Amino acid sequence: MRKLLFIMLATFSLISCKGNAQDEKAQKKQQFEISKSESEWKKELTDEEFKVLRKSATERPFSSDLLTVKGNGTFTCAACGNELYENKYKFESGTGWPSFDRAIEGGVDFGSDSKLGYQRDEVHCAKCGGHLGHVFNDGPKPTGKRHCINGVAMDFEATNK
Template sequence: MRKLLFIFIAVFTLVSCKGNAQEEKPKSKQKFEVSKTESEWKKELTAAEFKVLRKAATERPFSSELLNVKGNGTFVCAACGNELYENKYKFDSGTGWPSFDRAIKGGVAFGSDSKLGYQRDEVHCAKCGGHLGHVFDDGPRETTGKRHCINGVAMDFIPTKK
């Protein structure tokens, strides 16, 4: 009887303790203005853009030319051209990714992911749903306190015309 009880407890423990931190969560059912099939996105985007924007990959730190962009202008989604961030809200976070303390109103949407085993706030393009990066609470305290950590490959920079 003790042996049977032990087996029951062991099986119950194994079954009930199944972790799900690394499981893929179903994609949001949110509808976006721009919606294309995976093959259509693959045709329009570079391989790096596709990996980040459509598969939620992360580019290597310090690899983006957008880290050094100066002057007035707007960062737009590389997939659909939606306005995301103004350069005046960009700051050097030292992380190796373009960082902003706020987005253009209505430019981005938020979700969450737990791919690393803990919950993170994910940033998407509000127009096409493309993955941009994540937002953290370690930004400049004198402004919003937020750090939008964005993959440079997910954006293009449009300088302001003089």
């Protein structure tokens, strides 16, 4: 009888935890202004954009044309067009990904992940929640930050300044 009671309690605990985790995930999804289903995102994004922006993949280093972008302009989210970074804050980090020392105010949101076995600060588009990359504390002054961003997650809009 005790064994049966233990099994029932253990099962109930597992079901309870799973339900709460799903609720938290749903709440996080609702915090973004733009919310679409996975199938809607798949229709709008290229395969590579979908993998990075919606599945948190990482593009190959040195594969983005945005590494060599020069001139005035703004980097926007490839999924929703939200303004993320100004080119004047981009710097050569040598990592193989576009890097910035700061974002446009309100353009990005932060979370965390531990997919590599340690905690990292993840960067998301503040409007649609798309995964952009990660932020590290080894950037140039004055911020000391390095926003290491997947080029495929962004578009560049040049300005005539």
